[in-house]
Amino acid sequence: MYEKYVKLRDERGFTDYGVAIGSDVTKSTFTDWKNGRSEPKLDKLIKIANFLGVTIDYFLETTAEQNKKGGE
Numbered sequence: 001m002y003e004k005y006v007k008l009r010d011e012r013g014f015t016d017y018g019v020a021i022g023s024d025v026t027k028s029t030f031t032d033w034k035n036g037r038s039e040p041k042l043d044k045l046i047k048i049a050n051f052l053g054v055t056i057d058y059f060l061e062t063t064a065e066q067n068k069k070g071g072e
Contacts, residue, residue: 001059002033008052023051 009019016030025044032038040048042056049056 001039004059005033005048008054008058012052014052019048019051023047 009016014022016027016034019025020027020030023044025040025047029038029040029044033040045059046056049059
């Protein structure tokens with residue numbers, strides 16, 4: 001899930017700091033997420049998704065689900 005976030009963040013031209021300020025999620029959340037210490041809680045993930053202009057499904061959808069949709 002972090003890889004999806006990084007791809008989207010970079011596509012939008014933001015840093016973790018910029019997303020933290022814009023989404024009202026602490027930068028330490030991103031650091032912990034990056035280092036595998038935790039995953040963002042749902043409420044924070046919603047704030048991040050809203051700020052980056054995607055639905056929560058963007059982060060929650062698994063690769064298998066994405067492949068299935070691509071094959072339909």
